[in-house]
Amino acid sequence: MTEQREKKPRREMKPTKEPMPRQDPKARARNFNEVALGYTEAQAVGEAQRCLQCKKKPCIAGCPVEIDIPEFIRLVAERDFRGAARTLKEKNCLPAICGRVCPQEEQCEAVCVLGKKYEPVAIGRLERFCADWELEHGVEAPKTAAPTGKSVAVVGSGPGGLTVAGDLAKLGHRVVIFEALHKPGGVLVYGIPEFRLPKAIVAREVEYVKSLGVEVRVDHVIGRIYTIEELMKEEGFDAVFICTGAGLPYFMNIPGENLAGVYSANEFLTRSNLMKAYDYERHHATPLRVGRRVVVVGGGNVAMDAARTSLRLGAAEVYNVYRRSRVEMPARDEEIENAEDEGIIFKLLTNPVRILGDERGRVAGVECIRMELGEPDDSGRRRPVPIEGSEFTIECETLVMAIGNGANPLISQTTPDLAVNRWGYIVVDEATGATNIPGVYAGGDIVRGAATVILAMGDGRTSARAIHEYLMKGN
Amino acid sequence: MQTEHTIVSKRAIAPDVKEYVVRAPVVARKAKAGQFVIVRIDEEGERIPLTIANADAGAGTITLVVQEVGKTTIEMGRLEEGDAILDLIGPLGRPSHVEKFGTVCMIGGGIGIAPIYPIAVAMREAGNRVISIIGARTKALLFWEDEMRAASDELYVTTDDGSYGVKGFVSQELERLIREGRELNSVTAIGPVPMMRAVVETTRLHTIPTVVSLNPIMVDGTGMCGGCRVTVGGETKFTCVDGPEFDGHGVDFDELVQRQSFYKDLEAEAAEGCRLAREHPEAGPKKRTR
Numbered sequence: 225m226t227e228q229r230e231k232k233p234r235r236e237m238k239p240t241k242e243p244m245p246r247q248d249p250k251a252r253a254r255n256f257n258e259v260a261l262g263y264t265e266a267q268a269v270g271e272a273q274r275c276l277q278c279k280k281k282p283c284i285a286g287c288p289v290e291i292d293i294p295e296f297i298r299l300v301a302e303r304d305f306r307g308a309a310r311t312l313k314e315k316n317c318l319p320a321i322c323g324r325v326c327p328q329e330e331q332c333e334a335v336c337v338l339g340k341k342y343e344p345v346a347i348g349r350l351e352r353f354c355a356d357w358e359l360e361h362g363v364e365a366p367k368t369a370a371p372t373g374k375s376v377a378v379v380g381s382g383p384g385g386l387t388v389a390g391d392l393a394k395l396g397h398r399v400v401i402f403e404a405l406h407k408p409g410g411v412l413v414y415g416i417p418e419f420r421l422p423k424a425i426v427a428r429e430v431e432y433v434k435s436l437g438v439e440v441r442v443d444h445v446i447g448r449i450y451t452i453e454e455l456m457k458e459e460g461f462d463a464v465f466i467c468t469g470a471g472l473p474y475f476m477n478i479p480g481e482n483l484a485g486v487y488s489a490n491e492f493l494t495r496s497n498l499m500k501a502y503d504y505e506r507h508h509a510t511p512l513r514v515g516r517r518v519v520v521v522g523g524g525n526v527a528m529d530a531a532r533t534s535l536r537l538g539a540a541e542v543y544n545v546y547r548r549s550r551v552e553m554p555a556r557d558e559e560i561e562n563a564e565d566e567g568i569i570f571k572l573l574t575n576p577v578r579i580l581g582d583e584r585g586r587v588a589g590v591e592c593i594r595m596e597l598g599e600p601d602d603s604g605r606r607r608p609v610p611i612e613g614s615e616f617t618i619e620c621e622t623l624v625m626a627i628g629n630g631a632n633p634l635i636s637q638t639t640p641d642l643a644v645n646r647w648g649y650i651v652v653d654e655a656t657g658a659t660n661i662p663g664v665y666a667g668g669d670i671v672r673g674a675a676t677v678i679l680a681m682g683d684g685r686t687s688a689r690a691i692h693e694y695l696m697k698g699n
Numbered sequence: 700m701q702t703e704h705t706i707v708s709k710r711a712i713a714p715d716v717k718e719y720v721v722r723a724p725v726v727a728r729k730a731k732a733g734q735f736v737i738v739r740i741d742e743e744g745e746r747i748p749l750t751i752a753n754a755d756a757g758a759g760t761i762t763l764v765v766q767e768v769g770k771t772t773i774e775m776g777r778l779e780e781g782d783a784i785l786d787l788i789g790p791l792g793r794p795s796h797v798e799k800f801g802t803v804c805m806i807g808g809g810i811g812i813a814p815i816y817p818i819a820v821a822m823r824e825a826g827n828r829v830i831s832i833i834g835a836r837t838k839a840l841l842f843w844e845d846e847m848r849a850a851s852d853e854l855y856v857t858t859d860d861g862s863y864g865v866k867g868f869v870s871q872e873l874e875r876l877i878r879e880g881r882e883l884n885s886v887t888a889i890g891p892v893p894m895m896r897a898v899v900e901t902t903r904l905h906t907i908p909t910v911v912s913l914n915p916i917m918v919d920g921t922g923m924c925g926g927c928r929v930t931v932g933g934e935t936k937f938t939c940v941d942g943p944e945f946d947g948h949g950v951d952f953d954e955l956v957q958r959q960s961f962y963k964d965l966e967a968e969a970a971e972g973c974r975l976a977r978e979h980p981e982a983g984p985k986k987r988t989r
Contacts (some may be wrong), residue, residue: 404921
């Protein structure tokens with residue numbers, strides 16, 4: 225390939241992204257198949273040609289794992305899809321996942337030069353296209369360095385764990401991932417629904433990480449079967465990376481929260497995604513009782529996932545209750561729009577006050593109060609204030625709390641020397657992910673509280689570098 | 700690389716109650732009294748919590764005592780020696796609080812005899828005088844009497860119908876001991892909710908600290924889902940990470956029963972399907988309806 229390129233002929237810039245083909249909202253609201261269908265080759269090439277190949281390349285800095293975005297897009301435009309996938313994989317072990325769930329509108333696409341005048345390049349959709357193309361046409365065997373003789377234990381097989389494991393394995397270290405559940409993938413398998421991220425895709429990305437030499441031991445709850453200290457002293461690991469996720473659902477502490485039919489989003493989604501409760505009638509043994517009317521509390525992506533899952537499990541009316549207004553919702557715009565299109569009923573500026581039960585102790589409704597926005601709070605968002613006397617009731621049989629997670633105590637309880645903050649999250653050096661214990665690193669939600677798949681992956685990337693340096697010191 | 704959780708031995712110890720000795724070397728080495736495991740027996744199976752009834756670090760095995768009450772436990776009953784349990788996760792939960800209290804009373808009702816056994820052993824090792832009471836509806840449902848006798852300084856046995864031991868409930872036997880002036884410094888009771896409740900009401904009157912082990916619906920067992928939440932002393936606790944043992948005098952048993960029964964109808968239907976399949980294997984699997 226020559227470095228020189230002919231000056232592109234001037235052509236009319238398409239102002240908008242190539243639209244993503246999707247399942248029809250009415251049909252998809254009743255099935256678990258993927259909503260977004262992905263670009264065809266022609267669509268991908270057309271979209272890739274919108275990239276200006278600008279000198280500044282702000283998109284690279286906008287990406288938490290620093291993918292060479294202009295380069296992979298250039299290769300797509302030239303129909304070198306294999307080369308494009310290779311470029312992605314240099315920085316990102318899990319492109320098929322990131323292409324689907326990254327909030328590109330806040331990252332690479334937010335800083336795209338084209339975006340100043342038009343819609344930015346659909347970087348996420350192109351990433352997904354390349355990754356899917358590669359999965360379909362056969363994944364290239366990756367190169368790994370000669371064995372270093374060092375070994376690393378990774379606690380948790382979510383996005384952060386898979387990234388750190390992949391990076392370290394490529395560098396020649398022996399890596400073992402310990403996963404608490406029976407399937408690897410963490411939030412990618414128990415949390416994000418099939419219709420947004422097919423589990424077959426996750427399984428293939430996990431297989432890729434394994435092909436780098438990473439061993440995955442499922443059914444291992446660290447903090448119970450081994451402590452962090454035991455992993456290092458008895459099991460012989462030279463370093464540990466902790467990325468267990470936050471993993472302890474918050475409730476609101478309002479009356480009625482322990483009525484039967486009140487779920488955390490984690491339980492609701494785990495039953496549906498990991499345990500495949502949506503397949504209960506045919507094969508799988510785990511049920512998930514969903515009423516005719518469902519209320520989902522919270523404004524994030526997880527709330528959207530729970531609401532949309534409820535529809536697909538047969539609920540007739542699904543309400544989303546959020547205490548601020550639509551602009552403050554932390555969920556991605558795309559997911560809110562998907563939810564709207566599918567018929568979720570939004571009750572914004574509304575907050576639950578108490579959950580009402582029937583004589584059997586089951587959910588019968590939720591009393592809410594209307595809110596208005598006051599002065600900005602610490603997060604910079606305007607603080608919701610209840611409007612006195614505005615209480616009203618939404619009748620429902622199921623209520624899902626999707627208001628975030630606290631820090632899971634299993635590791636901190638059994639690692640008393642590990643520094644955690646007052647909420648229980650692990651304290652790390654931001655530049656390396658190093659905890660206060662030498663050789664122990666951490667990242668993702670157990671450090672950040674609540675973040676995204678890609679931020680956990682970015683943490684994995686950062687710590688992989690630092691762990692490599694730590695392991696090779698003195699060699 | 701996965702440890703094969705092979706069933707080393709299996710025997711029926713009461714009608715619809717089986718004792719399994721399962722190879723699980725690391726779990727056996729780490730397990731302490733009061734902890735549990737979660738098992739999943741096939742690819743489409745659910746995750747169910749089972750208390751570790753004994754752990755033999757030397758042999759690398761744990762003992763599980765399983766009452767066949769639902770789909771998974773019935774299907775587990777079809778596994779034979781040499782078969783493997785697909786997933787076995789543990790040890791989970793906090794260990795029992797074991798120290799030298801003085802005289803302790805260990806109460807196991809029905810299937811609860813199995814989980815009370817390792818606690819009795821641990822309490823005795825810690826230097827306590829162990830008085831145990833075990834009971835069941837009827838003689839056929841009693842098991843591990845010899846084991847419990849060996850683990851205890853005194854053992855009392857009751858059956859609801861009087862077919863063996865003293866006629867009555869374990870809580871009545873406890874009441875008798877207390878009335879006779881036996882000083883009990885701590886009581887641990889494991890069994891069906893009505894039994895634990897009766898024990899707690901008995902000891903409340905005499906202000907004897909009482910621990911119960913709860914078995915709410917559970918999915919992951921790591922604190923992640925919160926399905927197992929219970930109210931203890933007015934506060935919400937997660938059984939899997941905060942328990943399974945709690946101060947019995949603080950437990951909201953009504954709420955526990957309501958939450959436990961949320962899936963009862965589906966469980967009964969699924970179990971019925973399994974029983975039919977067990978008795979009429981030629982009929983093939985029946986499609987479930989909701």
